[in-house]
Amino acid sequence: MLSVTAVLAVMALAAAVVAVRAARRSTSVEAPETAPDAPAVAPERLPSAVLVPLDADDRPARVLAPRHVEGRVVVPPTGQQVVGAALSRPHVRLAILIHGLTYALRPESRDRITALMRREYRRRRRERLAAGRRAVRTARPSSDAWMAESWIGELPARPRTSTRVES
Amino acid sequence: MRGRTVWFVAGTAAGVYATAKARRAAYRLSMPGLVDQAAAAGLGWRAFAGELRNGMTQYEREVADRLDAHMTTPTESDAP
Numbered sequence: 001m002l003s004v005t006a007v008l009a010v011m012a013l014a015a016a017v018v019a020v021r022a023a024r025r026s027t028s029v030e031a032p033e034t035a036p037d038a039p040a041v042a043p044e045r046l047p048s049a050v051l052v053p054l055d056a057d058d059r060p061a062r063v064l065a066p067r068h069v070e071g072r073v074v075v076p077p078t079g080q081q082v083v084g085a086a087l088s089r090p091h092v093r094l095a096i097l098i099h100g101l102t103y104a105l106r107p108e109s110r111d112r113i114t115a116l117m118r119r120e121y122r123r124r125r126r127e128r129l130a131a132g133r134r135a136v137r138t139a140r141p142s143s144d145a146w147m148a149e150s151w152i153g154e155l156p157a158r159p160r161t162s163t164r165v166e167s
Numbered sequence: 168m169r170g171r172t173v174w175f176v177a178g179t180a181a182g183v184y185a186t187a188k189a190r191r192a193a194y195r196l197s198m199p200g201l202v203d204q205a206a207a208a209g210l211g212w213r214a215f216a217g218e219l220r221n222g223m224t225q226y227e228r229e230v231a232d233r234l235d236a237h238m239t240t241p242t243e244s245d246a247p
Binding site for chain 2 (some may be wrong): 082083086087096097101109114117121124125128
């Protein structure tokens with residue numbers, strides 16, 4: 001069983017190597033073909049032009065015409081459809097999520113968030129303590145009010161209970 | 168005399184420090200403190216989610232731009 005697995009692994013590795021080589025070869029062959037797009041006219045003879053940056057919406061979309069392939073009409077997707085399909089692939093979504101996580105966990109972002117949390121906690125604590133102190137102050141009369149009602153050395157007034165019974 | 172003063176000041180400072188720390192720890196473990204910590208954690212979570220969304224949007228735009236540039240680049244097959 002183990003030997004079969006080993007043979008399969010070696011075959012898969014060899015297939016992968018062959019595929020990578022073929023892909024490299026095809027790209028190296030295609031690369032020089034795209035190069036000769038350079039203008040045949042000398043650069044100094046070209047008319048002067050002003051470069052204007054194009055927005056994504058102004059860029060001319062490359063629309064391919066529908067073709068008949070083996071009796072079927074094949075409609076090539078638009079660029080937006082291709083981009084949307086590529087962005088909705090699971091590993092692209094995962095890469096986007098990982099990039100978002102790394103972006104959110106950058107040191108500066110992390111410090112900003114922790115400082116935000118600490119400030120919020122301290123602000124709420126300060127407000128709560130201030131509200132508690134205010135509540136205590138309103139529930140208990142202040143020393144000035146007490147001073148106005150009585151003189152120094154006087155004991156607070158006690159409720160007097162009269163034991164005399166008037167007849 | 169000087170040594171006693173030093174020890175007195177050090178003891179007073181340590182007492183004040185320990186009292187403040189103990190009061191804060193007690194507040195943190197009380198119900199209002201737990202509520203405040205939960206509120207702060209909620210705020211932090213919202214900020215983190217915002218950062219995460221920003222990063223994801225940025226990367227999505229990068230990928231889309233890269234794909235768009237690749238799509239709009241004229242190839243040899245498109246040449247008339």
